[in-house]
Amino acid sequence: MNDIQVRPARPDELQVLWEFEQGIILAERPFDKTLLPGHFHYYDLAKMIENEETEVVVAVQGDKLIGSGHARIMEAKPFNQFERYAFLGFMYVVPEMRGKGVNRLIIDALVQWAKNRGLEEIRLHVYSDNAPAIAAYEKVGFKKILTEMRLDLD
Incomplete structure:
Protein backbone atom coordinates (compact mmCIF):
# COMPACT_ATOMS: atom_id res chain seq x y z
CA MET A 1 0.00 0.00 0.00
CA ASN A 2 3.03 2.30 0.25
CA ASP A 3 2.90 2.89 -3.48
CA ILE A 4 -0.66 4.28 -3.36
CA GLN A 5 -1.10 8.02 -3.00
CA VAL A 6 -4.31 9.97 -2.37
CA ARG A 7 -4.44 13.48 -3.76
CA PRO A 8 -6.95 16.04 -5.05
CA ALA A 9 -8.48 15.20 -8.42
CA ARG A 10 -7.65 17.35 -11.43
CA PRO A 11 -9.93 18.57 -14.23
CA ASP A 12 -7.85 16.65 -16.80
CA GLU A 13 -8.90 13.41 -15.05
CA LEU A 14 -12.63 13.90 -15.63
CA GLN A 15 -12.93 11.13 -18.21
CA VAL A 16 -11.72 8.50 -15.73
CA LEU A 17 -13.80 10.04 -12.94
CA TRP A 18 -16.93 9.79 -15.10
CA GLU A 19 -16.10 6.10 -15.64
CA PHE A 20 -15.81 5.65 -11.87
CA GLU A 21 -19.20 7.35 -11.45
CA GLN A 22 -20.78 4.91 -13.91
CA GLY A 23 -19.18 2.07 -11.93
CA ILE A 24 -20.89 3.37 -8.79
CA ILE A 25 -24.23 3.61 -10.58
CA LEU A 26 -23.87 0.08 -11.96
CA ALA A 27 -23.09 -1.25 -8.48
CA GLU A 28 -26.05 0.59 -6.92
CA ARG A 29 -28.70 -0.33 -9.50
CA PRO A 30 -29.56 -3.68 -7.84
CA PHE A 31 -30.30 -1.82 -4.58
CA ASP A 32 -32.57 0.88 -6.01
CA LYS A 33 -35.22 0.19 -8.63
CA THR A 34 -36.04 3.91 -8.79
CA LEU A 35 -32.80 4.80 -10.58
CA LEU A 36 -33.26 5.96 -14.15
CA PRO A 37 -32.39 3.41 -16.83
CA GLY A 38 -29.39 4.10 -19.03
CA HIS A 39 -26.67 6.66 -18.59
CA PHE A 40 -26.99 9.51 -16.08
CA HIS A 41 -24.80 11.39 -13.61
CA TYR A 42 -25.02 11.66 -9.83
CA TYR A 43 -22.49 14.48 -9.66
CA ASP A 44 -21.26 17.55 -11.50
CA LEU A 45 -17.65 16.50 -11.03
CA ALA A 46 -16.14 19.45 -12.90
CA LYS A 47 -17.85 21.93 -10.56
CA MET A 48 -17.05 19.82 -7.51
CA ILE A 49 -13.32 19.82 -8.34
CA GLU A 50 -13.34 23.63 -8.50
CA ASN A 51 -15.58 24.19 -5.44
CA GLU A 52 -13.75 25.19 -2.23
CA GLU A 53 -16.51 23.60 -0.14
CA THR A 54 -15.91 20.21 -1.78
CA GLU A 55 -12.84 18.01 -1.98
CA VAL A 56 -12.67 15.37 -4.71
CA VAL A 57 -9.77 12.99 -4.22
CA VAL A 58 -8.29 10.15 -6.22
CA ALA A 59 -6.19 7.20 -5.17
CA VAL A 60 -3.29 6.73 -7.56
CA GLN A 61 -0.94 3.79 -8.01
CA GLY A 62 1.88 4.77 -10.32
CA ASP A 63 0.13 6.76 -13.03
CA LYS A 64 -3.17 4.85 -12.77
CA LEU A 65 -6.25 6.17 -10.96
CA ILE A 66 -7.60 3.33 -8.82
CA GLY A 67 -10.19 5.02 -6.61
CA SER A 68 -12.08 8.16 -5.75
CA GLY A 69 -14.15 9.88 -3.11
CA HIS A 70 -15.44 13.28 -2.22
CA ALA A 71 -16.39 15.28 0.83
CA ARG A 72 -18.59 18.32 0.70
CA ILE A 73 -19.45 20.71 3.47
CA MET A 74 -23.15 20.64 4.31
CA GLU A 75 -25.27 22.76 6.62
CA ALA A 76 -26.63 20.78 9.56
CA LYS A 77 -30.28 20.66 10.54
CA PRO A 78 -31.29 23.31 13.09
CA PHE A 79 -31.73 20.58 15.72
CA ASN A 80 -28.21 19.13 15.35
CA GLN A 81 -25.49 19.91 17.89
CA PHE A 82 -23.17 21.01 15.08
CA GLU A 83 -23.62 23.67 12.41
CA ARG A 84 -21.82 22.07 9.48
CA PHE A 90 -18.35 9.25 -4.91
CA MET A 91 -16.63 6.38 -3.11
CA TYR A 92 -15.20 4.01 -5.71
CA VAL A 93 -12.31 1.58 -5.97
CA VAL A 94 -11.50 -0.30 -9.18
CA PRO A 95 -12.48 -3.98 -8.81
CA GLU A 96 -8.94 -5.39 -8.89
CA MET A 97 -7.91 -3.18 -5.92
CA ARG A 98 -10.88 -3.82 -3.63
CA GLY A 99 -10.12 -5.31 -0.25
CA LYS A 100 -6.61 -3.83 -0.21
CA GLY A 101 -7.21 -0.79 2.00
CA VAL A 102 -7.68 1.78 -0.77
CA ASN A 103 -11.08 2.86 0.57
CA ARG A 104 -9.51 3.48 4.00
CA LEU A 105 -6.79 5.67 2.45
CA ILE A 106 -9.43 7.72 0.62
CA ILE A 107 -11.56 8.11 3.75
CA ASP A 108 -8.49 9.04 5.83
CA ALA A 109 -7.67 11.82 3.35
CA LEU A 110 -11.24 13.12 3.40
CA VAL A 111 -11.38 12.96 7.21
CA GLN A 112 -8.20 15.04 7.38
CA TRP A 113 -9.66 17.54 4.90
CA ALA A 114 -12.77 17.87 7.12
CA LYS A 115 -10.69 18.25 10.29
CA ASN A 116 -8.60 20.96 8.61
CA ARG A 117 -11.83 22.90 8.08
CA GLY A 118 -12.84 22.61 11.73
CA LEU A 119 -15.60 20.07 11.12
CA GLU A 120 -16.39 17.50 13.79
CA GLU A 121 -18.94 15.32 11.99
CA ILE A 122 -18.86 13.20 8.85
CA ARG A 123 -21.84 11.43 7.33
CA LEU A 124 -22.60 9.34 4.26
CA HIS A 125 -25.40 7.33 2.68
CA VAL A 126 -25.21 3.65 1.86
CA TYR A 127 -27.91 1.28 0.64
CA SER A 128 -29.09 -0.91 3.51
CA ASP A 129 -28.72 -4.10 1.42
CA ASN A 130 -25.16 -3.23 0.35
CA ALA A 131 -23.46 -5.39 2.97
CA PRO A 132 -19.90 -5.08 1.57
CA ALA A 133 -20.08 -1.27 1.59
CA ILE A 134 -21.58 -1.20 5.08
CA ALA A 135 -18.82 -3.49 6.34
CA ALA A 136 -16.15 -1.30 4.74
CA TYR A 137 -17.54 1.86 6.37
CA GLU A 138 -17.98 0.19 9.74
CA LYS A 139 -14.38 -1.03 9.53
CA VAL A 140 -13.19 2.60 9.49
CA GLY A 141 -15.51 3.64 12.33
CA PHE A 142 -18.84 4.68 10.80
CA LYS A 143 -21.99 3.72 12.70
CA LYS A 144 -25.54 3.29 11.42
CA ILE A 145 -27.90 5.99 12.65
CA LEU A 146 -30.91 6.06 10.34
CA THR A 147 -32.68 3.87 7.81
CA GLU A 148 -34.56 5.62 5.02
CA MET A 149 -37.62 3.71 3.88
CA ARG A 150 -39.88 3.96 0.86
CA LEU A 151 -43.29 2.72 -0.26
CA ASP A 152 -43.99 2.12 -3.95
CA LEU A 153 -47.54 3.31 -4.67
CA ASP A 154 -47.82 1.51 -8.03
Whole structure:
Protein backbone atom coordinates (compact mmCIF):
# COMPACT_ATOMS: atom_id res chain seq x y z
CA MET A 1 0.00 0.00 0.00
CA ASN A 2 3.03 2.30 0.25
CA ASP A 3 2.90 2.89 -3.48
CA ILE A 4 -0.66 4.28 -3.36
CA GLN A 5 -1.10 8.02 -3.00
CA VAL A 6 -4.31 9.97 -2.37
CA ARG A 7 -4.44 13.48 -3.76
CA PRO A 8 -6.95 16.04 -5.05
CA ALA A 9 -8.48 15.20 -8.42
CA ARG A 10 -7.65 17.35 -11.43
CA PRO A 11 -9.93 18.57 -14.23
CA ASP A 12 -7.85 16.65 -16.80
CA GLU A 13 -8.90 13.41 -15.05
CA LEU A 14 -12.63 13.90 -15.63
CA GLN A 15 -12.93 11.13 -18.21
CA VAL A 16 -11.72 8.50 -15.73
CA LEU A 17 -13.80 10.04 -12.94
CA TRP A 18 -16.93 9.79 -15.10
CA GLU A 19 -16.10 6.10 -15.64
CA PHE A 20 -15.81 5.65 -11.87
CA GLU A 21 -19.20 7.35 -11.45
CA GLN A 22 -20.78 4.91 -13.91
CA GLY A 23 -19.18 2.07 -11.93
CA ILE A 24 -20.89 3.37 -8.79
CA ILE A 25 -24.23 3.61 -10.58
CA LEU A 26 -23.87 0.08 -11.96
CA ALA A 27 -23.09 -1.25 -8.48
CA GLU A 28 -26.05 0.59 -6.92
CA ARG A 29 -28.70 -0.33 -9.50
CA PRO A 30 -29.56 -3.68 -7.84
CA PHE A 31 -30.30 -1.82 -4.58
CA ASP A 32 -32.57 0.88 -6.01
CA LYS A 33 -35.22 0.19 -8.63
CA THR A 34 -36.04 3.91 -8.79
CA LEU A 35 -32.80 4.80 -10.58
CA LEU A 36 -33.26 5.96 -14.15
CA PRO A 37 -32.39 3.41 -16.83
CA GLY A 38 -29.39 4.10 -19.03
CA HIS A 39 -26.67 6.66 -18.59
CA PHE A 40 -26.99 9.51 -16.08
CA HIS A 41 -24.80 11.39 -13.61
CA TYR A 42 -25.02 11.66 -9.83
CA TYR A 43 -22.49 14.48 -9.66
CA ASP A 44 -21.26 17.55 -11.50
CA LEU A 45 -17.65 16.50 -11.03
CA ALA A 46 -16.14 19.45 -12.90
CA LYS A 47 -17.85 21.93 -10.56
CA MET A 48 -17.05 19.82 -7.51
CA ILE A 49 -13.32 19.82 -8.34
CA GLU A 50 -13.34 23.63 -8.50
CA ASN A 51 -15.58 24.19 -5.44
CA GLU A 52 -13.75 25.19 -2.23
CA GLU A 53 -16.51 23.60 -0.14
CA THR A 54 -15.91 20.21 -1.78
CA GLU A 55 -12.84 18.01 -1.98
CA VAL A 56 -12.67 15.37 -4.71
CA VAL A 57 -9.77 12.99 -4.22
CA VAL A 58 -8.29 10.15 -6.22
CA ALA A 59 -6.19 7.20 -5.17
CA VAL A 60 -3.29 6.73 -7.56
CA GLN A 61 -0.94 3.79 -8.01
CA GLY A 62 1.88 4.77 -10.32
CA ASP A 63 0.13 6.76 -13.03
CA LYS A 64 -3.17 4.85 -12.77
CA LEU A 65 -6.25 6.17 -10.96
CA ILE A 66 -7.60 3.33 -8.82
CA GLY A 67 -10.19 5.02 -6.61
CA SER A 68 -12.08 8.16 -5.75
CA GLY A 69 -14.15 9.88 -3.11
CA HIS A 70 -15.44 13.28 -2.22
CA ALA A 71 -16.39 15.28 0.83
CA ARG A 72 -18.59 18.32 0.70
CA ILE A 73 -19.45 20.71 3.47
CA MET A 74 -23.15 20.64 4.31
CA GLU A 75 -25.27 22.76 6.62
CA ALA A 76 -26.63 20.78 9.56
CA LYS A 77 -30.28 20.66 10.54
CA PRO A 78 -31.29 23.31 13.09
CA PHE A 79 -31.73 20.58 15.72
CA ASN A 80 -28.21 19.13 15.35
CA GLN A 81 -25.49 19.91 17.89
CA PHE A 82 -23.17 21.01 15.08
CA GLU A 83 -23.62 23.67 12.41
CA ARG A 84 -21.82 22.07 9.48
CA TYR A 85 -20.52 18.64 8.60
CA ALA A 86 -18.75 16.79 5.81
CA PHE A 87 -20.84 14.51 3.62
CA LEU A 88 -18.93 11.74 1.83
CA GLY A 89 -19.80 10.32 -1.57
CA PHE A 90 -18.35 9.25 -4.91
CA MET A 91 -16.63 6.38 -3.11
CA TYR A 92 -15.20 4.01 -5.71
CA VAL A 93 -12.31 1.58 -5.97
CA VAL A 94 -11.50 -0.30 -9.18
CA PRO A 95 -12.48 -3.98 -8.81
CA GLU A 96 -8.94 -5.39 -8.89
CA MET A 97 -7.91 -3.18 -5.92
CA ARG A 98 -10.88 -3.82 -3.63
CA GLY A 99 -10.12 -5.31 -0.25
CA LYS A 100 -6.61 -3.83 -0.21
CA GLY A 101 -7.21 -0.79 2.00
CA VAL A 102 -7.68 1.78 -0.77
CA ASN A 103 -11.08 2.86 0.57
CA ARG A 104 -9.51 3.48 4.00
CA LEU A 105 -6.79 5.67 2.45
CA ILE A 106 -9.43 7.72 0.62
CA ILE A 107 -11.56 8.11 3.75
CA ASP A 108 -8.49 9.04 5.83
CA ALA A 109 -7.67 11.82 3.35
CA LEU A 110 -11.24 13.12 3.40
CA VAL A 111 -11.38 12.96 7.21
CA GLN A 112 -8.20 15.04 7.38
CA TRP A 113 -9.66 17.54 4.90
CA ALA A 114 -12.77 17.87 7.12
CA LYS A 115 -10.69 18.25 10.29
CA ASN A 116 -8.60 20.96 8.61
CA ARG A 117 -11.83 22.90 8.08
CA GLY A 118 -12.84 22.61 11.73
CA LEU A 119 -15.60 20.07 11.12
CA GLU A 120 -16.39 17.50 13.79
CA GLU A 121 -18.94 15.32 11.99
CA ILE A 122 -18.86 13.20 8.85
CA ARG A 123 -21.84 11.43 7.33
CA LEU A 124 -22.60 9.34 4.26
CA HIS A 125 -25.40 7.33 2.68
CA VAL A 126 -25.21 3.65 1.86
CA TYR A 127 -27.91 1.28 0.64
CA SER A 128 -29.09 -0.91 3.51
CA ASP A 129 -28.72 -4.10 1.42
CA ASN A 130 -25.16 -3.23 0.35
CA ALA A 131 -23.46 -5.39 2.97
CA PRO A 132 -19.90 -5.08 1.57
CA ALA A 133 -20.08 -1.27 1.59
CA ILE A 134 -21.58 -1.20 5.08
CA ALA A 135 -18.82 -3.49 6.34
CA ALA A 136 -16.15 -1.30 4.74
CA TYR A 137 -17.54 1.86 6.37
CA GLU A 138 -17.98 0.19 9.74
CA LYS A 139 -14.38 -1.03 9.53
CA VAL A 140 -13.19 2.60 9.49
CA GLY A 141 -15.51 3.64 12.33
CA PHE A 142 -18.84 4.68 10.80
CA LYS A 143 -21.99 3.72 12.70
CA LYS A 144 -25.54 3.29 11.42
CA ILE A 145 -27.90 5.99 12.65
CA LEU A 146 -30.91 6.06 10.34
CA THR A 147 -32.68 3.87 7.81
CA GLU A 148 -34.56 5.62 5.02
CA MET A 149 -37.62 3.71 3.88
CA ARG A 150 -39.88 3.96 0.86
CA LEU A 151 -43.29 2.72 -0.26
CA ASP A 152 -43.99 2.12 -3.95
CA LEU A 153 -47.54 3.31 -4.67
CA ASP A 154 -47.82 1.51 -8.03
